[in-house]
Amino acid sequence: MTMAGEHQSRRDIVHFGRMLHERGFIAACDGNLSVRLNKDRILVTPTGVSKGMMKPSDLVVVDTTGRRLKGRREVTSEIGMHLLIYRMRPDVGGIVHAHPRTATGFAAAGMALDQPLVCEVVIGLGSIPLAPYGTPGTPELAETLEPLVPQYDAILMANHGVVTYGVDLQSAYMKMETAEHFAQITLVTHMLGQQQLLASEDLEKLVAARSKYLGVNSAAPMPVPSCNGYGADGREIQVLRKGKAARTHAIPRQRGSAIQFES
Numbered sequence: 001m002t003m004a005g006e007h008q009s010r011r012d013i014v015h016f017g018r019m020l021h022e023r024g025f026i027a028a029c030d031g032n033l034s035v036r037l038n039k040d041r042i043l044v045t046p047t048g049v050s051k052g053m054m055k056p057s058d059l060v061v062v063d064t065t066g067r068r069l070k071g072r073r074e075v076t077s078e079i080g081m082h083l084l085i086y087r088m089r090p091d092v093g094g095i096v097h098a099h100p101r102t103a104t105g106f107a108a109a110g111m112a113l114d115q116p117l118v119c120e121v122v123i124g125l126g127s128i129p130l131a132p133y134g135t136p137g138t139p140e141l142a143e144t145l146e147p148l149v150p151q152y153d154a155i156l157m158a159n160h161g162v163v164t165y166g167v168d169l170q171s172a173y174m175k176m177e178t179a180e181h182f183a184q185i186t187l188v189t190h191m192l193g194q195q196q197l198l199a200s201e202d203l204e205k206l207v208a209a210r211s212k213y214l215g216v217n218s219a220a221p222m223p224v225p226s227c228n229g230y231g232a233d234g235r236e237i238q239v240l241r242k243g244k245a246a247r248t249h250a251i252p253r254q255r256g257s258a259i260q261f262e263s
Ligand SMILES: [Zn+2]
Pocket: 030, 031, 097, 098, 099, 136, 160, 161
């Protein structure tokens, strides 16, 4: 990437960091963002700084092992998670990690966002799985994400937060908004005590439609309607379903990544 490209990436990280802060997706010095500058260099946020109040010069450039190449500040303690995602997903150009209230609430309740409730979410993300808890700032955190990274573009991290990634930083940020918005909608279905899941034939049409949407590059499996919905307070939720149950099958990622079908 050229110097002009790096300057633009610095501005993008400052911009989307401010948006995360303004939307209440992070508090204090939480969260981190990164951009892949080229195959050996990653631009990433520092530790100990509010992501709502950064300057472009606060950012740090590291190599693919996390060693600092440029910048005065200390790199985020979650650099291992960013490096893992860039290593496993050559298609990814930007990563956002935040603690949005509702999605993090689901992660703290031990609940994935994997019910087929909203068509746009099925197209864009498939479903949002829950990774087991891993201590922040240790290799354990990246290890818990590893099995999920190849297929999913948005992951809940148990008792912690959410990570999203995409072809560029804007796409990663948009997925964070989608994940939090979907968590809010799912919470409302819990409050109403009822969920009407998309039928498998409708899910299949959404799979077919996925390739038409620009920027949709997820290989996430279609959400599979589970038999037992349960409410936030342990009450049973009434699950209404049309048609036959859907099969689990990952959707081929565009641009030739792993294709996996499990019927
Ligand atoms: Zn975090």
